[in-house]
Amino acid sequence: MSLSIQTKDLKHFITEVIEKWPTYGPIEDKTAVSSRYRFAKLTKAKDFVLHYGPTVIPPKKYLFPAKEDVFRFEKGEILPPTNREFVVFGVNKRDGEGLFYLDKVFSTPVPDPHYASRRKNMRLVVIDSLPPSNNIDCDLYLQIADKGHLEAYTFSEFGEKLVRGNKLFGHRAEVGSISVRHMPDDVVFHPRLAEIIEKSRNHPVWDRLAETCFACGICSYVCPLCYCYEEDDKVAITPDVANDIKGSRVRRWDSCMLPDFAAVSFANARPEVKDRIYNWYYHKFVRMPREFGFPGCVDCGRCIVFCPAKINYRDVLEELIADDRHK
Amino acid sequence: MTDTNNNMYQIETVKIVGLNKTTKSLRFKFVDSKQGKAFVFTPGQFIMLGVLGYGEAALTITTAPAELPEFEVAVRSTGNATKAMHRLTVGDKAYFRGPFGNSTISNSKYGQDLLLIAGGIGLAPLRSIIHTIRDDKTVVGKLALIYGGKTPEDLIYKAELGAWSKFAEVILTVDKADRDWTGETGRLTDVLNKAKIDKDAVAIICGPPVMYQAVAKILTDKGLADENIEFMLERRMKCGIGKCQHCTCGEKYVCLDGPTFTWKDIKDNWEAML
Numbered sequence: 001m002s003l004s005i006q007t008k009d010l011k012h013f014i015t016e017v018i019e020k021w022p023t024y025g026p027i028e029d030k031t032a033v034s035s036r037y038r039f040a041k042l043t044k045a046k047d048f049v050l051h052y053g054p055t056v057i058p059p060k061k062y063l064f065p066a067k068e069d070v071f072r073f074e075k076g077e078i079l080p081p082t083n084r085e086f087v088v089f090g091v092n093k094r095d096g097e098g099l100f101y102l103d104k105v106f107s108t109p110v111p112d113p114h115y116a117s118r119r120k121n122m123r124l125v126v127i128d129s130l131p132p133s134n135n136i137d138c139d140l141y142l143q144i145a146d147k148g149h150l151e152a153y154t155f156s157e158f159g160e161k162l163v164r165g166n167k168l169f170g171h172r173a174e175v176g177s178i179s180v181r182h183m184p185d186d187v188v189f190h191p192r193l194a195e196i197i198e199k200s201r202n203h204p205v206w207d208r209l210a211e212t213c214f215a216c217g218i219c220s221y222v223c224p225l226c227y228c229y230e231e232d233d234k235v236a237i238t239p240d241v242a243n244d245i246k247g248s249r250v251r252r253w254d255s256c257m258l259p260d261f262a263a264v265s266f267a268n269a270r271p272e273v274k275d276r277i278y279n280w281y282y283h284k285f286v287r288m289p290r291e292f293g294f295p296g297c298v299d300c301g302r303c304i305v306f307c308p309a310k311i312n313y314r315d316v317l318e319e320l321i322a323d324d325r326h327k
Numbered sequence: 328m329t330d331t332n333n334n335m336y337q338i339e340t341v342k343i344v345g346l347n348k349t350t351k352s353l354r355f356k357f358v359d360s361k362q363g364k365a366f367v368f369t370p371g372q373f374i375m376l377g378v379l380g381y382g383e384a385a386l387t388i389t390t391a392p393a394e395l396p397e398f399e400v401a402v403r404s405t406g407n408a409t410k411a412m413h414r415l416t417v418g419d420k421a422y423f424r425g426p427f428g429n430s431t432i433s434n435s436k437y438g439q440d441l442l443l444i445a446g447g448i449g450l451a452p453l454r455s456i457i458h459t460i461r462d463d464k465t466v467v468g469k470l471a472l473i474y475g476g477k478t479p480e481d482l483i484y485k486a487e488l489g490a491w492s493k494f495a496e497v498i499l500t501v502d503k504a505d506r507d508w509t510g511e512t513g514r515l516t517d518v519l520n521k522a523k524i525d526k527d528a529v530a531i532i533c534g535p536p537v538m539y540q541a542v543a544k545i546l547t548d549k550g551l552a553d554e555n556i557e558f559m560l561e562r563r564m565k566c567g568i569g570k571c572q573h574c575t576c577g578e579k580y581v582c583l584d585g586p587t588f589t590w591k592d593i594k595d596n597w598e599a600m601l
Contacts, residue, residue: 228572
């Protein structure tokens with residue numbers, strides 16, 4: 001016997017949440033150009049979409065925004081940012097996994113305190129037709145059990161608080177039929193992928209990709225597990241800018257696909273597009289598995305959908321795996 | 328100390344010395360003396376030094392841990408942050424995070440002969456080791472320094488080299504000598520080739536990476552083991568804690584696994600040598 005909510009009551013539940021906390025979730029915008037779906041602040045429950053397609057930007061933006069102040073400074077003093085509690089509501093399991101792995105990246109081996117303070121304030125509600133698993137770190141997990149119901153699983157005090165004593169949640173003896181989506185994991189989770197990619201430095205696929213790739217960096221921005229960044233200072237123009245400098249240290253997304261990413265004063269470690277593409281795959285499928293034990297990919301497909309050159313990492317990985325088999 | 332970004336320390340400029348045309352040595356003290364007393368680092372480690380409004384740059388501490396609570400860095404004016412550091416005057420405040428990275432001297436085996444090879448401003452990070460040995464001769468066996476630059480004008484810490492030769496064998500070389508030059512003339516690699524080096528010595532090299540491959544070859548030809556040849560690498564780091572990805576070399580991070588790497592660790596790395 002577990003708690004569940006009727007699908008038709010979900011909008012009332014969202015209204016309750018919106019009233020108490022700043023809440024962000026998937027919405028639909030039919031006029032949008034790149035994707036009809038995006039994560040945005042939920043102001044009305046009816047804006048929320050239960051089943052969303054690929055959003056351009058994954059929910060990582062709530063923990064690791066495209067551009068953010070690490071701290072502000074004024075009159076020589078450093079002013080840390082103030083974070084308040086907020087809710088990210090209704091991400092699917094795939095995006096939830098992306099956040100779970102991003103948490104690991106920013107907490108090991110050395111924790112990033114700036115990310116940690118944002119994460120401490122984020123409450124997460126995941127909604128998916130698949131059951132919860134241990135690569136999700138959320139407060140509440142709602143499993144779409146059948147057309148009429150969502151099964152509730154709580155994983156924190158906050159999650160408990162949301163459902164316990166809430167009239168919208170009731171006990172149901174019977175769990176309806178659960179639709180289980182097929183997870184295509186044969187390529188990204190190939191057991192020898194790291195080794196294959198490490199040995200593929202001179203494979204012709206990298207030359208071929210370099211001919212079509214625009215090196216625009218979109219694949220990094222849209223990826224739930226790309227996290228490289230640039231950090232520099234932004235200064236406000238004030239009457240006395242020379243003596244009283246006021247501004248902030250800004251962290252913003254970078255991309256290893258951009259020309260100067262690995263440049264130093266005397267040289268560039270990856271001057272060619274080919275070097276940078278190889279590094280992109282190397283990071284996701286060699287460096288990250290060795291560093292953290294998981295690849296830098298949750299197979300969400302955003303980088304395929306939004307790549308202006310139509311590069312498909314699954315094709316690339318399949319080719320490398322196939323060629324390795326034929327050796 | 329603020330906890331916004333990994334031990335942010337506020338420091339005050341206490342001394343500025345010009346080292347060559349483009350490089351200055353800056354000496355700092357901690358604004359909060361309690362922090363200065365608690366701060367520890369080992370030779371070879373670096374800090375992210377920043378001037379508010381101009382960002383940060385990765386710099387290796389050039390003084391020995393025993394010289395704390397004051398410390399020095401050598402700054403070559405190249406970018407926004409380093410240019411701002413050059414504008415600092417005595418009394419001006421700056422901030423830093425750190426220390427980051429591994430230490431050079433703990434990698435090398437205690438008691439063995441130590442050969443330091445520096446090119447240009449590559450002498451700066453090695454100075455922390457030289458000062459450490461100056462104050463405690465038991466750290467290594469025989470100490471030698473081979474230091475080269477384009478011209479005598481390019482060499483740094485010239486005023487100190489004489490004092491170092493009291494406890495170390497110091498060999499200086501320049502590509503192009505002037506009238507007053509008394510050291511060797513010729514490429515650093517040529518001088519190294521001629522030098523007598525014990526095959527059990529530990530070598531630490533810091534300088535322009537173009538010379539690294541050649542230096543590694545000379546030293547291995549002289550019988551030094553790959554794990555006893557250590558190179559200091561430079562990358563344009565942003566975080567210092569293995570996140571921002573700017574310093575990766577294959578599976579290694581210069582900020583976490585380095586900045587000092589043994590030749591054994593990086594000789595097959597596809598992007599360590601620039």
